Amino acid sequence: MPDPKSYLAEHRPNQLEELFSLLRIPSVSASPAHAPEVHRCAEAVAGLMRRAGLEKVGLHPTGGHPVVYGERLGSPGRPTVLIYGHYDVQPAEPLNLWHSPPFEPEVRDGRIYARGATDDKGQVAMHILVAQAMIGQGLLPLNLKFLIEGEEEIGSVHLASFIAQHKALLAADYAVVSDTTMLRPGVPALCVGLRGLAGLEVRLRTGRHDLHSGTFGGAVPNAAHALVELLATLHDAEGRVTVQGFYDDVDELSPAERRAITSLPLSEREFLDQAGAFCLYGEPGRTTLERVWTRPTLELNGIFAGFSGEGRKTVIPAEAGAKITCRLVPHQDPAKVVAALTQHLRQHCPDAAQLEVLDGGGDAAFLAPTDHPAVRAAVQALREAYGQEPDFIRMGGSIPVVTALQEHLGLPSLLMGFGLPDENAHAPDEHFALENFGKGMLALWRFWQLAAA
């Protein structure tokens, strides 16, 4: 019997081919036109599960895209772990910025390039492939359940109710969620905090239809003017959110928490390089990690009005809109944040415009229990696989499943992710490091061994 490392290395070509077969399917959950592809990807995940030797494999309908479930419960008396991932992906647009087609995966410079490579098909495949390896050799020492959803990129809209309706099916001792990143190459990480999310859409209207700027310009309102005037009130000159009550429930870090974060070796130059931004920018008096891990934000995700095509169109737009999301920190209530923001928008909307606010809902932030036995097992497994002590990190993003598992099943989640922050998760040229695909599978293999003990 080969050791895990040799076994995994030997089967690498097949593992990559299994992953590529998922990456080739444009399972863009946000796009109604892609619904058949999303469904086809769910079938492909189920197929991979069946080949891995999982049981009770199947697609479970939800109000939207299906959940794929599979399990291997061959170790009575040993822990049962619920593994979570998602098979849907972000839209690939703008396509012209990709250096290889987003749904034709290829390996370049030790990286797998494709939409979904790091977020999250790569990590989903790692879990199933490790199960396949251990099951195939009769070595799986504990019980695994797989919950792979198809709506993570659109807010996991039906996941919480699915979990609430399948409590027996999903019952477990804890969950492992692999949809997070490491802080830096070569050093594994466990994520102990996530920001939450709240969102809304703003629509302004100044008239029934667009107007000719020659005939009417100067005497009628312009919806684009009203929009920029309104949106410019949301931040002060230094980047703080000006919405009344926005920071009310935000805890300041304890000195110990602050030290733990400050001690992590984040290079602001590297962070900037990863971001591809021209400069750092944020609340004064906070480090970059404090800003992205522990402070709430208000971001314009999109603004739109009038004519954006080639050339010139002398039009006065009658409507304009913006999509806004806030990242939340522990103790902030998404509904309260949306209400405060809506109130601000109503108060500051120019008189010449009619305002409509569409509540996009949200999820609270998460702070993990660091004293759980599974956490100790995970730390050791990661240490062995990488030869490095793991970082305890937080993440600026949110993972709705973590909230839902806690709320409906009482399950703590262990956030063990193998992506890297510069892998363009939601951008062109998304990729996933082969090194972490390999070492990550080794860590998972070792983790199941240690966690079964």
Place this chain on the structure above:
Amino acid sequence: MPDPKSYLAEHRPNQLEELFSLLRIPSVSASPAHAPEVHRCAEAVAGLMRRAGLEKVGLHPTGGHPVVYGERLGSPGRPTVLIYGHYDVQPAEPLNLWHSPPFEPEVRDGRIYARGATDDKGQVAMHILVAQAMIGQGLLPLNLKFLIEGEEEIGSVHLASFIAQHKALLAADYAVVSDTTMLRPGVPALCVGLRGLAGLEVRLRTGRHDLHSGTFGGAVPNAAHALVELLATLHDAEGRVTVQGFYDDVDELSPAERRAITSLPLSEREFLDQAGAFCLYGEPGRTTLERVWTRPTLELNGIFAGFSGEGRKTVIPAEAGAKITCRLVPHQDPAKVVAALTQHLRQHCPDAAQLEVLDGGGDAAFLAPTDHPAVRAAVQALREAYGQEPDFIRMGGSIPVVTALQEHLGLPSLLMGFGLPDENAHAPDEHFALENFGKGMLALWRFWQLAAA
């Protein structure tokens, strides 16, 4: 020899049939599929010119749709007038809102209903039919040249270069442009002012690519934030343009000019109805007509950043942009306005963003010389034909041919239009009042008599 009025009344059936034969051709210049129809319409205009007794009649190729030219130079020593009009039309969509098919002209309630009836085939036909009547009876007392283009509705894209390349052919004493409207039924109008135009496009960039708002939000700049912050500086709270120097070359109206405009009976309710806007809005202390005729504007024609599709995308946009045009009034130099605006944008651009400004060029405003003998002749001719003193009006838009004739031929233009503002020039149920078709031809007939003296 009958008097002009009797002659025109007697020949009305034939005149309408000539006009209808033009209106039946869907010469939609914006639609590549309609190119053969546009060409067929040019041939039809040329046919009408030949029947009228014009000479050197023919189609002149341009980079796009042809120009139709014809002339009658039988009066040496008398003025030569260049008549401008266009035979192309706006698209007829939405077709379901027409009460009779757009290309099957019919008379109802004293109006000719068809796409192109008022804009501009009706007015083109009037000019050719008056020439026909006077030439046929040996009464044309001056020299006429006809320049009828086929691209007015798509911005007269090839007209300026055609004029520049045919200076000798088009040489004249002045031009008469019949593509404007009267202000109100029963009262003829001379349009003595057009606003100019200057435009540019703004592009902001805060990084190399869009970013995930969870991973990076709070620590990097957002191009959409930078854009709304920048664009919100362009106007003050009351709608004035804040760009330094923007109003420097703008003349205040003389008390007499102001009185002339204030005395015109514009109903703000009707203006609002036409606009479909929810309210009037503009520079304080100015009437609506002052605002659209005599004041410059700065309009956002379009703004764009990030994600504008269905649903949510938690992205931090790395680029954002806006299209801006200014309507200019006499004495404002488009290049100077673009420079001042560019300077403002550079000064106010947030530090976190890189700014690119693309100069879209422009055209100066136009103010007709009201002391020209042709103007005095036109006023008298209109007064006689309508039994009313003509309104001196302006228009908020620009007419590219007016600029091109001034620039390349040094020709002043006399803007004598017979449409009405509510004749749906670019909308369903376009129509043209029979009254103005008749009185307008009478006015043109008398105009040539007076202008020849």
